[in-house]
Amino acid sequence: MAARRGGVYGERMTWPNTARSWRPTLHALTGLAAGVGVGAVLGGLVVIWLAAVWSLVDWPVGGWGPAVLYAAVALAGPALLLWGVRGFGALQRARFRAVLGVEIPAPPRGAAGSWALRPVRAWRAPATWRQLGYHLLALVGGTVGGLLVAACWSAPVLAVAWFAGLLGDGPGVLAGLAAALLSVAMLVAAPWVARGVARADEAAARVLLGPSRGEELAVRVETLARSRAEIVAATDAERRRIERDLHDGTQRRLVSLAMHLGMARASLTDAPEPVRQVIEQAHDEATEALAELRQLVRGLHPAVLDDRGLDAALSGIAANAPLPVRLRVDVATRCAPAVEAVAYFVVSEALTNVAKHADATHAEVSVERTGDRLHVVITDDGHGGATLSPAGTPPDGGGTGLRGLTQRAAAVDGTLTVESPPGGPTVITVELPCGS
Amino acid sequence: MRVVIAEDSVLLQAGLTKLLTDGGFEVVDAVTDAEALLRAVAEHRPDVAVVDVRMPPTHTDEGIRAALVIGRQYPEVAVLVLSQYVEERYATDLLSERTSAVGYLLKDRVAHVTDFLDALRRVAAGGTALDPEVVAQLLVRHRTDPLDRLTPRELQVLKLMAEGRSNNGITEALRVSPSAVEKYVSNIFTKLDLAPTDTDHRRVLAVLKFLGA
Numbered sequence: 001m002a003a004r005r006g007g008v009y010g011e012r013m014t015w016p017n018t019a020r021s022w023r024p025t026l027h028a029l030t031g032l033a034a035g036v037g038v039g040a041v042l043g044g045l046v047v048i049w050l051a052a053v054w055s056l057v058d059w060p061v062g063g064w065g066p067a068v069l070y071a072a073v074a075l076a077g078p079a080l081l082l083w084g085v086r087g088f089g090a091l092q093r094a095r096f097r098a099v100l101g102v103e104i105p106a107p108p109r110g111a112a113g114s115w116a117l118r119p120v121r122a123w124r125a126p127a128t129w130r131q132l133g134y135h136l137l138a139l140v141g142g143t144v145g146g147l148l149v150a151a152c153w154s155a156p157v158l159a160v161a162w163f164a165g166l167l168g169d170g171p172g173v174l175a176g177l178a179a180a181l182l183s184v185a186m187l188v189a190a191p192w193v194a195r196g197v198a199r200a201d202e203a204a205a206r207v208l209l210g211p212s213r214g215e216e217l218a219v220r221v222e223t224l225a226r227s228r229a230e231i232v233a234a235t236d237a238e239r240r241r242i243e244r245d246l247h248d249g250t251q252r253r254l255v256s257l258a259m260h261l262g263m264a265r266a267s268l269t270d271a272p273e274p275v276r277q278v279i280e281q282a283h284d285e286a287t288e289a290l291a292e293l294r295q296l297v298r299g300l301h302p303a304v305l306d307d308r309g310l311d312a313a314l315s316g317i318a319a320n321a322p323l324p325v326r327l328r329v330d331v332a333t334r335c336a337p338a339v340e341a342v343a344y345f346v347v348s349e350a351l352t353n354v355a356k357h358a359d360a361t362h363a364e365v366s367v368e369r370t371g372d373r374l375h376v377v378i379t380d381d382g383h384g385g386a387t388l389s390p391a392g393t394p395p396d397g398g399g400t401g402l403r404g405l406t407q408r409a410a411a412v413d414g415t416l417t418v419e420s421p422p423g424g425p426t427v428i429t430v431e432l433p434c435g436s
Numbered sequence: 437m438r439v440v441i442a443e444d445s446v447l448l449q450a451g452l453t454k455l456l457t458d459g460g461f462e463v464v465d466a467v468t469d470a471e472a473l474l475r476a477v478a479e480h481r482p483d484v485a486v487v488d489v490r491m492p493p494t495h496t497d498e499g500i501r502a503a504l505v506i507g508r509q510y511p512e513v514a515v516l517v518l519s520q521y522v523e524e525r526y527a528t529d530l531l532s533e534r535t536s537a538v539g540y541l542l543k544d545r546v547a548h549v550t551d552f553l554d555a556l557r558r559v560a561a562g563g564t565a566l567d568p569e570v571v572a573q574l575l576v577r578h579r580t581d582p583l584d585r586l587t588p589r590e591l592q593v594l595k596l597m598a599e600g601r602s603n604n605g606i607t608e609a610l611r612v613s614p615s616a617v618e619k620y621v622s623n624i625f626t627k628l629d630l631a632p633t634d635t636d637h638r639r640v641l642a643v644l645k646f647l648g649a
Binding site: 260 | 452455458495496497520521523524525542546547549550573574575
């Protein structure tokens, strides 16, 4: 709605301040010219087309030459008219932008189809008929509005011309006095009249030249879906990059460190006890750090997920879970990488949650693809009572709680449901569309 | 024993070379990618090749694929695959080509020098060495059918067999008597329906059953 407040209406207008009144006036005058011009051209096109069609219907047409010409016009007419309706619509929007500083977005062009069907689709689109409607309205309303504004501004001149007898016989005294008063009143009212005309025109243009509410929403949904997919993809790429960086950097250095400490530990058997103790402790800590880092990175985005898919990647987290996990995967055709990443992450986090909170002795993970849906079910035999936002977890707790997992699933148009009666068992069901 | 190392990190390559040299191995070549590895194996015919999984150009499973090629073309050359992550899928790929003179370990294991050198010698001598982590992953997937009949202790023994340990090794790892281990092993054979023909052969069959191969 910011655009509506913008333009020339933003500030209070006082009469002598013509800087703010000349724009609506110019708009009304150009509206008059544009309305009449566009109406004439489009009307002419319609008349020519009707004439051609009528000539074809009213056979004979006097030889094959004219018949071909009529047929060509009859066929090309709708396309030409469509082109005109859209082109003049754009021209009118440009007029609003240039004169009033009001931005009216273009309506959607409609889905692209085959070349031959495109004009048919365009003529079935409401936006086309709305624009045609504006051109008809502009022809009538624009003419009336433009003439009205012009009359207001020029009323004193017209009155003087009348007195001077330039417009037929001069007026009587009473009529002359009334005309003088009226002309002054019209001049005073002119800026407001111009503004009213411009506002009415703008209101009509917003409805008829711009996208409808539904079309606006459709475009918005499309944009949002695209940007969300891009965010998901960017997050994935980031995880891959972190995994690669750690693999090529920190992990290698840690392996090298642990290896050298191991060599020292193995060769310094005759070193004094305190020295050996320090080396042994350093060696143990280095190997533990290595194992911890491996666990952490494994949860991010394992390389085997890209390489061999969900089935191969899940056994790693299932085996590393601190409780026995039974894994069943039946995915014949792989899903989109973003979907695989979400499924992997959800299983990884869900198992971590089970180990932390559920007090379970056993968990089961089942992943199955049926048609275009990927079903992921994580079951545990713990004490149940899991909710989407466990107590003590901030609502935006880093996206690892169940709520975070729900958001993760929603990011690829999936759903996550939790069934966890007190006493268990807990069943987390995730459904994801596989994507292309 | 003669070794070829394939590892694309110069740091780790140098460390491994030193570790193996100190351990009594002769490092005849050290390369940084799979193609160079295959050339080096063809040229030197080492006793064993120590191979990293992620190497140029794609940094995915080059090492595994190279190990499979070595297994087919040079069956006399043992292969020990090292990786910062172990994956059961890669393990089954490796074991589908050969079930002897093959190993697959986490790189972490090189930090435990003695154990690592033992594993390498075992592989070079025609044995196997599977990382406990891989075995755990295989267990997650293959906990069905005859294996369900095993007691947890017997399953533990079978796991150690899959890692490539001998009866003596299992005795040490579980801190039980040699006769107890023999009893577990014979129970495993019975429960997995393996006829008492050749003991060594049965060992391999039991492990293969365990791996779901």
